[in-house]
Amino acid sequence: MPLLPVIMNLLGRASRALGFETIDAFPPGHVHARTRWDRAYFDIASDVKADQIESAVCEAIANTPLVFGRIVNPTPRMQRTVLGIIDARLRGSGGAPADLVRLLIEAYRSADTVEAIPGLRAAIASTGHLEMPVRVVRLLDYLADMPSAFDVIQAQP
Template sequence: MFPILTDAWRWLNRVCGFDTVDSFPPGHPYARTHWNGAYFDIASDLTPEQIEHSICERISNTPSIFVYIGNPTPAMQRALLSLIEARMRRSGGVPAELLAMLINAYRSPYTLDAVPGLRAAIVQSDGDAQQVLNFLGAMPAAFNVIEA
């Protein structure tokens, strides 16, 4: 009787949004993306699009939490790229810590390219931040990434 009640309690918590999630649901295109629940309080009743939007907003507000995301989605990476671009425009310097977080995300073979060819550029440059910035700066403006 007790297992039935605990299963019902878990189901009710999840359906009502009292439980939190730390990955997209199975079968979702970004099912391999996961995050540390201690840094992201994502209610279980949100749709995958709402989850991704919420995480992107949090990255925009506190970019250092990007390190707690495994296999970030292209939208999450673009949120970080826009912060890199904004900091470069403001200060004129390279935000090395943000770029290092992006490069480290590509250590996983399951991280999808936010910009076509980004993984190849990171591998070819052996993770050199300046070469990655040169690659991003050479991208067409339609990708809305860094202008070097």
């Protein structure tokens, strides 16, 4: 057996274990193992624990909301971070949230995306035949009519 592949394999394992590499997913077997993100936008070391990973991604979303679009199958907590930002923007601190609502709609294209709010997938699916600007308005209306922790209010995107 050649020695070089064995050494490279061991160096790769050591590099990941020591946190020298960045990761783009939760560890295998994690409840949200299908969630993926773009390493270029989320600098998360490979030695970080799963709870800390999700916190780091949510913090990045809170600081730069449009990075939400760089996540495949976002966790409910990541979605709630975006919903909180949408709510804050609707309340007048940050402009219209149409860009974030569009990203939320895009996230639900995957059947592997877990719902953050019961009924959200159905609400998004019910607008699937419409153009994106209309879908955004309809989803904002849905969120405004829904009693939630976010108290999303009605506003024009």
